[in-house]
Amino acid sequence: MPVGRDQKQHLELTRDIAIKMNETFGEILKLPEPRIHAKTATVPGLDGQKMSKSYGNTIDIFAEEKEMRKRVMSIVTDSTPVEARKDPAASSIFQLFSLVATPEEVAAMRAAFREGGTGYGDFKKQLFARLWEFFAPMRQRRNEILAQPGYIDEVLAKGAAHANAIANEVMARVRSAVGLR
Numbered sequence: 001m002p003v004g005r006d007q008k009q010h011l012e013l014t015r016d017i018a019i020k021m022n023e024t025f026g027e028i029l030k031l032p033e034p035r036i037h038a039k040t041a042t043v044p045g046l047d048g049q050k051m052s053k054s055y056g057n058t059i060d061i062f063a064e065e066k067e068m069r070k071r072v073m074s075i076v077t078d079s080t081p082v083e084a085r086k087d088p089a090a091s092s093i094f095q096l097f098s099l100v101a102t103p104e105e106v107a108a109m110r111a112a113f114r115e116g117g118t119g120y121g122d123f124k125k126q127l128f129a130r131l132w133e134f135f136a137p138m139r140q141r142r143n144e145i146l147a148q149p150g151y152i153d154e155v156l157a158k159g160a161a162h163a164n165a166i167a168n169e170v171m172a173r174v175r176s177a178v179g180l181r
Contacts, residue, residue, distance in 0.1 A: 005041040006050070008034050025177035029170070040099065044092040047076045059096075061135040062142055072128040073121070082119040093123045100134040 011034045018029040042050045045057030052058070059071045075093055080086050088094040088110045098106050109126065112118045145151055175181045 005036055008036060021174070021177075025174075028173045028177045043099065044095050046071060046074055046092070048092050059131065061131070062139055065132065068132065069128050072131065073124050075120075075124055075127075077120040080120075083116050085116040086113045086120075088113040091120075091123075093120065093127050097123075097127045097130060101130050105130065 011032055015031055018031050021029050022031075045051035045055055046059070047055070047057045049055055049057060059068060061068070063071070075096075077091070077093070091113065094109060094113060097109055101109070109123065113123070172181075
């Protein structure tokens with residue numbers, strides 16, 4: 001199950017409960033395994049903290065171009081001069097760029113950071129351009145979905161039916177194992 005680093009504790013609690021149930025009543029539950037991808041375990045926000053709506057440091061991928069550009073350009077940076085070398089690993093700009101760029105683009109930006117001579121404003125512009133391009137298909141698909149009245153409700157209903165069917169099977173096993181049937 002793919003999770004971020006801050007959700008791992010919830011998965012561990014679920015595993016503990018499943019292990020205890022399995023030890024007590026036999027193998028009735030599958031143990032969830034966390035899949036935390038190092039690259040996306042913690043996505044940095046505009047202020048360098050983890051990205052979170054509650055922190056107000058997110059980039060809305062469905063925002064209008066002007067608003068998204070404004071958010072990207074507001075990423076907090078230090079006062080390192082343009083001509084100075086910069087540490088890409090310490091930069092939210094570089095970390096975000098790495099999530100959406102090709103390996104060649106990432107290598108080029110890393111080299112530019114280390115070389116010096118490029119300011120954070122230019123890196124932010126590169127980040128915005130890459131984000132805008134990367135999420136273009138998602139924005140297009142969102143617009144297509146929003147143009148279809150009832151589509152979202154239909155998908156949610158199908159998903160709920162599928163999830164309920166799976167949950168009912170699991171709960172039947174649990175009830176039977178613990179003697180509630």
